[in-house]
Amino acid sequence: GExxxxxxxxxxxxxxxxAVIKCTYSDSASNYFPWYKQELGKRPQLIIDIRSNVGEKxxxxxxVTLNKTAKHFSLHITETQPEDSAVYxxxxxxxxxxxxxxxxxxxxxxxxxxx
Amino acid sequence: xxxxxxxxKFQVLKTGQSMTLQCAQDMNHNSMYxxxxxxxxxxxxxxxxxxxxxxxxxxxxxxxxxxxxxxREFSLRLESAAPSQTSVYFCASxxxxxxxxxxxxxxxxxxxx
Numbered sequence: 606g607e608x609x610x611x612x613x614x615x616x617x618x619x620x621x622x623x624a625v626i627k628c629t630y631s632d633s634a635s636n637y638f639p640w641y642k643q644e645l646g647k648r649p650q651l652i653i654d655i656r657s658n659v660g661e662k663x664x665x666x667x668x669v670t671l672n673k674t675a676k677h678f679s680l681h682i683t684e685t686q687p688e689d690s691a692v693y694x695x696x697x698x699x700x701x702x703x704x705x706x707x708x709x710x711x712x713x714x715x716x717x718x719x720x
Numbered sequence: 721x722x723x724x725x726x727x728x729k730f731q732v733l734k735t736g737q738s739m740t741l742q743c744a745q746d747m748n749h750n751s752m753y754x755x756x757x758x759x760x761x762x763x764x765x766x767x768x769x770x771x772x773x774x775x776x777x778x779x780x781x782x783x784x785x786x787x788x789x790x791x792r793e794f795s796l797r798l799e800s801a802a803p804s805q806t807s808v809y810f811c812a813s814x815x816x817x818x819x820x821x822x823x824x825x826x827x828x829x830x831x832x833x
Contacts, residue, residue, distance in 0.1 A: 606779075614760075637820045648810065648824040649763070656820075694762060705770040707753065707778065708822060712762040 607632045607699035611711025618685050619719055626714045628695035629677040638678045639708070640669060641694045649694060653680070685718045692716070722746055726811050726825035733801045733832045741796040741828050743811030751814050752794035753822065754778075754786060756807040763810065769794055770816075801832045 608631040618624050630638075639654035655662045655669045655678065662669050666685075671678040682689055692713045699709040724745045733739055745752065750771045755763040755778075765778030769788040783805060785797045794813075798805055808829050812822040 611762075639821060648826050649822075650824070651821045654821060701768075701776060701778075703770065703774075703776050705768070705776070707765055707768055709765070709779075710755075710763040712760060 607709040609711045617717045624682045626680045630697040635697045643692045724825035745813040749813035749815045753812045
């Protein structure tokens with residue numbers, strides 16, 4: 606099955622700085638890479654995703670880059686704000702024995718943005 | 721449009737007790753999932769249902785059973801709760817044909833003492 610490694614486990618930045626979270630995956634056939642944000646006590650929510658036919662995708666202050674050769678993808682947050690403080694999870698598809706694909710998640714990165 | 725609804729939100733069980741976690745979605749999604757979240761472990765898949773009438777094991781199925789009651793509902797049952805099952809449980813759904821993204825419920829925080 607898929608193995609997703611996520612780094613760092615915690616990240617502290619000053620407001621206005623950029624933050625980068627990196628993930629690696631093991632299955633070269635994976636073709637979809639979402640990022641989820643989970644605020645304290647809340648549910649994970651999809652914030653951005655990228656498919657394997659593109660190398661970069663942006664949505665306002667967040668962007669995701671994908672390097673299929675190296676099998677890694679990254680989340681970039683620019684001009685960080687205190688409300689960006691949360692746990693961020695990356696994920697990649699994992700092909701099950703049934704032939705169906707489910708998401709395997711990284712262990713998460715706690716991002717703390719100090720005013 | 722409620723999305724994915726989970727009940728209960730909190731539960732305390734004694735070791736050996738049983739309970740069922742309920743999940744319902746109103747988005748007409750075909751696929752549903754149960755994940756557990758533990759500190760430092762991320763989200764781990766317990767069981768999934770690719771479509772109505774099918775269920776399959778995920779990464780950590782031991783001690784759990786599931787029922788896909790109909791297209792809307794997917795329940796998770798703990799037959800004999802153990803302290804190791806203390807966790808936050810999330811149900812999720814998606815429509816695999818049109819949308820890769822998962823929609824999560826608000827979670828059930830379960831404590832087994």
